[in-house]
Amino acid sequence: MTVPAPIPASLRVPRQHLQPFHHLDTLWIQVAGTQCNLSCAHCFVPSGPGVNRHEMLSRLEVAARVAEGLAMGVKEIYFTGGEPFLHPEIERLVESTLAEAPLTVLTNGTLFTTRRVSWLAGLSRASKYSLELRVSLDGTDAAAHDTLRGAGAWTRTMHGLRALTDAGLLPIVTVTDHTRGNPLEFATKVTAVLREEGLAEPRVKVLPLFVLGRQAERQGHSPGKRPILWMLPEEHFDPHRLQCGSCRAVTSRGVFVCPLLVDEPEARLGHTLEGSARPFGLDFEACYTCWMTRMTCANG
Amino acid sequence: MTTLALFGGVYSNPFALRAVLADSAARKDQKLWCLGDLGGFGPDPETCAELLRAEAVDMLQGNYDHSIGHSLGDCACGYTDPRDNHFAQVSYDFTNACVSESTREWLRGLPPQARLTIEGRRVLLCHGSPRRVNEFLWNSTCSDAFLEWLCDEYEADVIACTHTGLHWSRALPGGRCVVNVGAIGRPAHDGRTSVWYAGLAFGPGGVARVDFREVAYDHEALAAQMEEEKLPPEFIETIRTGWWTTCLENVPAKERMRAMAAK
Ligand code: SF4
Ligand code: SF4
Ligand SMILES: [Fe+2]
Numbered sequence: 001m002t003v004p005a006p007i008p009a010s011l012r013v014p015r016q017h018l019q020p021f022h023h024l025d026t027l028w029i030q031v032a033g034t035q036c037n038l039s040c041a042h043c044f045v046p047s048g049p050g051v052n053r054h055e056m057l058s059r060l061e062v063a064a065r066v067a068e069g070l071a072m073g074v075k076e077i078y079f080t081g082g083e084p085f086l087h088p089e090i091e092r093l094v095e096s097t098l099a100e101a102p103l104t105v106l107t108n109g110t111l112f113t114t115r116r117v118s119w120l121a122g123l124s125r126a127s128k129y130s131l132e133l134r135v136s137l138d139g140t141d142a143a144a145h146d147t148l149r150g151a152g153a154w155t156r157t158m159h160g161l162r163a164l165t166d167a168g169l170l171p172i173v174t175v176t177d178h179t180r181g182n183p184l185e186f187a188t189k190v191t192a193v194l195r196e197e198g199l200a201e202p203r204v205k206v207l208p209l210f211v212l213g214r215q216a217e218r219q220g221h222s223p224g225k226r227p228i229l230w231m232l233p234e235e236h237f238d239p240h241r242l243q244c245g246s247c248r249a250v251t252s253r254g255v256f257v258c259p260l261l262v263d264e265p266e267a268r269l270g271h272t273l274e275g276s277a278r279p280f281g282l283d284f285e286a287c288y289t290c291w292m293t294r295m296t297c298a299n300g
Numbered sequence: 301m302t303t304l305a306l307f308g309g310v311y312s313n314p315f316a317l318r319a320v321l322a323d324s325a326a327r328k329d330q331k332l333w334c335l336g337d338l339g340g341f342g343p344d345p346e347t348c349a350e351l352l353r354a355e356a357v358d359m360l361q362g363n364y365d366h367s368i369g370h371s372l373g374d375c376a377c378g379y380t381d382p383r384d385n386h387f388a389q390v391s392y393d394f395t396n397a398c399v400s401e402s403t404r405e406w407l408r409g410l411p412p413q414a415r416l417t418i419e420g421r422r423v424l425l426c427h428g429s430p431r432r433v434n435e436f437l438w439n440s441t442c443s444d445a446f447l448e449w450l451c452d453e454y455e456a457d458v459i460a461c462t463h464t465g466l467h468w469s470r471a472l473p474g475g476r477c478v479v480n481v482g483a484i485g486r487p488a489h490d491g492r493t494s495v496w497y498a499g500l501a502f503g504p505g506g507v508a509r510v511d512f513r514e515v516a517y518d519h520e521a522l523a524a525q526m527e528e529e530k531l532p533p534e535f536i537e538t539i540r541t542g543w544w545t546t547c548l549e550n551v552p553a554k555e556r557m558r559a560m561a562a563k
Contacts, residue, residue: 132552
């Protein structure tokens with residue numbers, strides 16, 4: 001018997017990395033759709049005033065998605081948008097969801113009234129689960145932040161962060177690292193800036209810059225499929241490394257594999273969470289960034 | 301009535317370990333288990349290993365034990381914050397440099413999980429969670445639905461874990477429960493210098509009662525030894541004040557707000 005000669009690497013069909021689905025740990029619910037009061041130059045899921053690509057979810061829709069998640073043993077829930085605090089019923093959504101599961105709300109931090117802040121603080125103290133408020137910043141000063149987010153955005157966000165802190169809340173500040181330098185130095189710098197701005201115990205999560213949405217347009221990229229992860233050898237693929245093994249994201253358009261790819265039709269896995277609990281092929285450029293940076297959109 | 305005493309996170313602190321072993325002996329617990337993590341943070345992993353082996357304490361292999369046992373490059377604690385990772389590496393390199401080959405071999409041979417049946421209850425002992433040795437199970441970020449799912453999926457009535465360093469327990473509807481036994485190697489970020497472990501009482505009805513036991517130890521002696529070994533002042537401050545100064549970034553809002561309010 002003759003042993004077939006190995007196929008030269010150049011002729012091999014690239015294999016697709018199939019990410020298995022382990023369990024629903026984090027359920028992302030895009031409660032506000034793509035409605036936002038800002039329209040940042042680098043938004044992953046391009047949002048802004050009057051942007052309706054994904055619609056706001058009704059209270060009943062959100063409750064139904066939470067119930068689906070709980071039936072699957074979901075660990076934590078995340079609200080996102082757009083800007084969740086634009087939702088007319090956001091307080092009822094937060095209160096009823098937090099009664100069932102730990103909840104994180106991602107916000108640009110510009111819409112906190114004094115009344116709302118003290119309501120959030122009271123709810124957070126009374127709850128058995130953590131209520132996390134996650135506020136995003138770009139760069140370490142007003143100039144960098146406002147270039148992307150619009151004039152005055154830094155000041156309004158700092159005002160929101162101080163109000164939350166003064167009420168006894170401990171928001172997580174996510175900062176996108178546009179520098180690609182040393183992560184410890186970057187995080188240390190951000191922490192120092194936030195202390196100067198009057199936050200006693202800043203909590204900082206550094207995010208990598210994703211080439212998605214408006215950021216991709218800015219860089220002159222055509223976003224979408226590029227066979228980049230396929231080039232990694234199969235034995236280097238660790239099925240536990242990526243968040244898409246344990247998350248799903250829900251918008252008005254259905255259930256998507258993760259919160260980063262809600263604008264990719266091929267990342268829509270179905271209409272129900274149960275039906276979307278299946279493997280996914282990692283074909284997108286964002287997948288490569290996730291892989292290289294080990295990043296997760298979740299808090300931990 | 302059967303009592304099962306559980307502790308975790310020895311973190312190279314022989315002073316606290318001796319105090320906990322004495323406390324459990326005085327209470328005449330029927331069973332005693334260590335849920336893993338011999339090293340890290342403190343000054344003296346070798347004496348801790350000698351104590352545990354001399355007393356023949358049943359022990360699981362934590363992430364730290366796996367890493368040290370196999371001489372890996374880091375502790376695999378699973379922190380994501382760069383400052384937390386920096387301090388984790390300092391204590392890992394210290395620990396890795398001072399354990400003996402015989403301790404490494406012992407750590408390599410420890411089981412990652414154990415199953416017991418006590419008064420008809422299925423008890424699963426693990427380090428981080430039943431599914432991952434370095435998963436952080438914090439009280440405020442695990443829904444009841446998730447803990448129920450863990451009990452179903454891993455066929456247990458009682459799940460006991462450690463790894464986070466903060467102790468808690470949750471009784472689930474239907475009589476099952478999940479317990480994080482905390483750590484004895486450093487205080488519980490509560491402004492107290494003592495440390496905590498857990499006692500689980502099983503009656504004929506089967507339902508577990510969980511008591512957390514606070515144990516004081518000679519923390520000044522530990523701090524002095526840490527100074528001698530030139531361990532980071534941040535670690536020594538934690539031992540003297542009861543407040544964490546490192547590895548804080550993944551502690552959730554609820555646990556951090558409780559600490560802030562108490563400060
Ligand atoms: S990045 Fe956030 S704040 Fe900016 S437009 Fe997008 S959703 Fe709104
Ligand atoms: S973008 Fe990241 S999280 Fe989403 S499917 Fe790709 S690898 Fe997974
Ligand atoms: Fe551990």
